[in-house]
Amino acid sequence: MATIVDRIVTGVAFLAAALAASPALAEGGPVSETTRAETSRTLIAAHGEGQAERIRLGVRQVAERWWAEDGDESAFRSFCRERFLADDETLDRTFDRLQRVVEQIDGHLHEVRREIMTPVQLDTGAVLAVDELMSEVDPATHVDEDLFRSKVAFVALLNFPVHTLEQRLQDGSGWSRKTWARSRMMDRFALRVPAEVSQAISSAFTAADQYIADYNIRMDRVVDAEGRRPFREGLRLITHWGLRDEIKSQYAETDGIERQRLILEIMRRIAHQEIPRDVIDNPDLLWAPGSNEVHAWDAETAAAGKLVSADREPDVRYQRFLNVFRAVRAADPYSPVAPTYIERRFRLGREIPETEVQALLVSILESAEYRDLAKAIGDRLGRPLEAFDIWYDGFKTRNAHSEADLDRMVAAKYPDVAAFQADLPRILTGLGFSSERAAWLAEHIVVDPSRGAGHAMGAVRREDAAHLRTRIGPDGMNYKGYNIAIHELGHNVEQVFSLNGIDYWWLNGVPNTAFTEALAFVFQARDLELLGLESSAETQHLAALDTLWGAGEIGGVALVDMGVWRWMYEHPDATAAELREATLSIARNVWNRHFAPIFGVRDQTILAIYSHMIAYGLYLPDYPIGHIIAFQVADRVKGADFGSQFERVCRQGRLTPDLWMRGAVSSPISTKSLLEQARKAIAAL
Secondary structure, X not given: OEOOHHHHHOOOOOOOHHHOOOHHHOOOOOOOXXXXXXXXXXXXXXXXXXXXXXXXXXXXHHHHOOOHHHOOHHHHHHHHHHHOOOOHHXXXXXXXXXXXXXXXXXXXXXXXXXXXXXXXXXXXXXXXXXXXXXXXXXXXHHHHHHHHHOOHHHHHXXXXXXXXXXXXXXXXXXXOHHHHHHHHHHHOOOOOOOHHHHHHHHHHHHHHHHHHHOXXXXXXXXXXXXXXXXXXXXXXXEOOHHHHHHHHHHHXXXXXXXXXXXXXXXXXXXXXXXXXXXXXXXXXXXXXXXOOEEEEEEOOOOEEEXXXXXXXXXXXXXXXXXXXXXXXXXXXXXXXOOOOHHHHXXXXXXXXXXXXXXXXXXXXXXXXXXXXXXXXXXXXXXXOOOHHHHHOOOOOHHHHOOHHHHHHHHHHHOOOHHHHHHHHHHHHHHHOOOHHHXXXXXXXXXXXXXXXXXXXXXXXXXXOOEEEEEOOEOOEOOHHHHHHHHHHHHHHHHHHHHHHXXXXXXXXXXOOHHHHHHHHHHHHOOHHHHOOOOOOOOOHHHHHHHHHHHHHHHHHHHHHHHHHHHHHHHOOOOOHHHHHHHHHHHHHHHHHXXXXXXXXXXXXXXXXXXOHHHHOOOXXXXXXXXXXXXXXXXXXXXXXXXXXXHHHHHOOOOOOHHXXXXXXXXXOOOOXXXXXXXXXXXXXX
């Protein structure tokens, strides 16, 4: 998972494209239509009719964002007369200067923020009270405000166009790289949000992220209905990632099904907010999820002690969710043509409308291939499907190896962060990068010990390095951590290529987070190969089936996420308890519509367990889109030239999703290829 807070919290930047022609911004503003027209006429008279279109657009863009504090109408007229740039050379120099300076401002502040968050995000010892308070400090939240107050933003708005999504889709394929870079630059200045709103957004996301990062279940203190402790001593799993991956690992165990059922009950207790508050990350209590009873842990006898009162965790999970919603909703008035966070995430952030995303997800879940694959999985398991089988993991070669064997292998190889850092060049050459390119990439990636499940934090300025945060316990890295680390390495490599290998800084990155997830999936799919365990059984057929099943599972979760956000906008004054019940209801409805017909089990709420819903603000739809894109990209980026092909697609930069895909694989985003390959694979089974 890429670093989300930094990208989403600065959501004011991606609200960009569709604000170009918004009269609502100007209504009630200090600049009248008469003043605009007079200013435009004066500039046209001075610079000629050849500049008329540019002048009218620039004057309007400035007026729409001019606040009373910026000056009266006379100040507005003076600014436009003095700051309009008529010659191409000055425009080019201004663009270059803005690019250089903003890269340094954003980059250095990103590094300051990374340092502030180090004790909270990394395993560096106990978190001090001052560190918890410092985590609320985000010096970057005032940058955009300062750019407007200094009128730097207005210079850009007066002289460069803000493009709509429609303009990019219609004309973008014919634009030069410089035109694209200028267009992306203007995303930065298209929206003007007060600093206090940005700070509140940052605080809400940070608090939610910290809540999730600290939410661990002591599996070695979980007991089943017979009072047995079925999980190994020392097993501590973060929710939901660790719990989900433990379900996956149990398919390789002959007696894994009872542990899978127990984990399902743990997930249900968490999603329903029924989990006893005191058992969260507590080694001193035994918890029976089935009965929800809690006993003291007797360390001397390694057995249950007396029964302990078990008050449920208050609705903290859903209150954090609400806090994020209310924070981002405060930015709505400053985005008149994308007046909800939902629209901003889809239409402006992803540049793919919500309806199109939903149609992609439903096309998978309602496909004959998905239904037939479910039947094939049931046949493989030799039993009816159960709800946790949405995470069936039997199409990977690692199922020939037990979790314990994989854990031992990985722990021996990576006892600490330094070992993983030192092995980066070998990993990268193993993937197909040249030794020179692998060494260059490794020099631009720093591995850190993470408190959470792990994430990738890209650099912002090219003089900095990307950071790979991975979780390594006192006994070394385990397989789950390794699998996540290879995924995050995919993010990091994309981040390095799309920043340090890009021609214009304003184009750094990929179209949206689904694309970086797709590229990370391409790495993650080869994790066992990098351990020397790849076998001929790992065929394209198995990859297609694994991708289809994974896309269906996360697609269902994404539909729940989307549904809950729609519900919150319909009920903006809801309490945390009301949000909890609504989330569970939506999860049941999605399950009953798309999963119950093929699983034969109704009214499951398992789709509400994902931690992304709480902390990452409508991030989940990026995963199924990422699976679809990953399959298309992996089909093109493979073989002996994997490294050069991977670099080629990353270095396209932040174009529209459709244009990026056509450049990468010569076709738009589509489930067609995945479903066709899955159909062949099912027949082959």
